[in-house]
Amino acid sequence: MGVGSAPLEADVVVVGGGPAGICAALAAGRTGARTILIERYGFVGGMSTAALVYPWMTFHTAEGRQVIGGIAQEIVDRLMKLGASPGHLRDTVGFVHTVTPYEPETFKSLVPAMLREAGVRLIGHSFVDEAIMSGRRIEAVTLTGKSGRLRVRGNVFVDASGDGDLAYLSGTPCAEGREGDGRTQPMTMKFRMKGVDLQAVKRYMLDHPDEFYAKTPFAELERLPLTGVSGFYKHWTEADLPINRDQVLFFTGPGEDEVLVNTTRVQGLRGTDAEELTEAERLGREQVLQVAAFMKRCLPGFERASLSQVGTQIGVRETRRVEGLYALRGEDVVRGAAFEDAIARSGYPIDLHDPTGKGVTEAAVRGDGAYDIPYRCLLPTRTDNLLTAGRCISTTHEAMATTRLTPSCMATGHAAGTAAALAALARTEPHLLDAAVLQRKLAEQGAILRGER
Incomplete structure (x- = not known):
């Protein structure tokens, strides 16, 4: 099917089938939006499957209090029922309180079934190579894949590509690497x-x-x-x-x-x-x-x-970060910052692999052991109908060293997908959505926000 064929249409289009994109697509579909998930491989899971990023770490604070739930926890529960995960276990490295082992091959099979249950259309073997713009809005994306070029129209888009690919193609400002020299955290072939x-x-x-x-x-x-x-x-x-x-x-x-x-x-x-x-x-x-x-x-x-x-591919820790309405900072993480528009939490410490040296810079989360991720980090400054999720959300180089971890990516994906669906169904833009409405919906879906246990 070429670009001359009739385009596919959806309320929400999610780019990237890694953990963030999976949670975004599931959340959007369950909220009632017609949803399409685009993935470049023929299987889902992103870094968790293609790059063997294992185990997931962490759903808890250093003291063992769970701060990530919702769809991420549901995936763990369903893997446990299939005998494909023991659940959350103590981390014997001692870097965090828990890690969550899982069987990647079962994860690959479980997710498509969950997507079908939620009414999500999965398009694999497809790479987004163009964003069709109308002013500050994305009208459609063009895919290149086995069937040629295909156009997909949407009301709201979620960039869960990890590398900010859709944001970059749409002209949305992005940063890459540490301030000063642009050096990124090293890659690892696992x-x-x-x-x-x-x-x-x-x-x-x-x-x-x-x-x-x-x-x-x-x-x-x-x-x-x-x-x-x-x-x-x-x-x-x-x-x-x-x-x-x-x-x-x-x-x-x-x-x-x-x-x-x-x-x-x-x-x-x-x-x-x-x-x-x-x-x-x-x-x-x-x-x-x-x-x-x-x-x-x-x-x-x-x-x-x-x-x-x-690994099918090398594990990538850091590439583009989208310029958002707020950039989460390292000091926000360390002080356990609270935000009125919080849509996710994380207890993972700063874990900054030196771009040029041998070591790793660590910084624990103080306060109650977790920090908030505000909704504004998911909202780009110049593209009105785009949300980000996972590794490419708006942060500094230092803060990305914690938000990049898989459970945190799952949590921001859950939030982005829910927000995208609410905005698309209300025919409004994501940045006009009332954060309190989003928070209530996330709480209904099992997400853990500040003050919950």
Whole structure:
């Protein structure tokens, strides 16, 4: 079907089938809007499936109080019923209170079923390459895919692409990277290894606590299932691999003898440039082989391990951030800021991977352990019928280091989809929507806002 054919039409068009886009599309469809979800791959899940971003972290504050619910929690519940997630478990790295393991292949199958239940039309194998504008509004988007070029019209659009692709194509102002030099957080090619003796790993941790992350909950480790490991400092230093990182990081599962390794690091390349992204993936895959060989050769418990899976694409932490009516700041996160137009909360700390160095900058959330994300962060300054969700919402470089995490993206996706549907059905623009009306609707749908438990 080419662009000369009759365009598809919807009340809400969501671009990007990652966790943010999934939650946005489900929310819009359930709120009564005719909804189309556009995804470039032939499967959904975004970074959670294509890039093996695993496990989800975190739905809770550092003290263990849940602050993300709604559609995100429903997805976890449904995965649990399918035997594809144990739910929220203690983080044995010690960086956050809980992590949420899941089976990515089951997640890929569950989501299309949920979308059909909500009346959402999913269009895969399609890449948005044009925004048709009328003044400050997007009239339609053009897709390139297996069937040629296709036009999709909508009343309200949600950019859940992660990279702010639709915002960029529409001429909406965007920022990229840290202020000053534009450098972004490094990318990571993640991979799985099977045949790992996790009991041997745990025994070594208990016998050599000084070789692991200082916040590792060693007092509880004997009785906790091992969910993640950060450290092996001595082994990593002695190996002297050409990777600008200071430790080994991996998470267990989903198989009983399997781990997901988050240790490669590609710096100085942009995830919004096709050639640089291609080079990043080449370097990432080269590092995968180096790290896997090192782990098998040097780490206790990995003697019989083997490489079992590498991400379809490299994991991208940071690209474009859309210029919104408010940019969430690092200081907002640290002080546990409250906003009258809050539409989501998060308890994830600032986790800023150095764009050029080895380390990670951490900053805990004070106050009650969670901060609000205001509705204004979802509203671009110059495109009236566009909402953002997930990694590309309006923040500073520092604040993005927490809002980029999957549960936070799910929460902003839920809010963006609900707002898009309410605006489309009322024939108004999202920025004219009463935030209190949106908050009441989100609360009805199980979202957790300030003051709730």
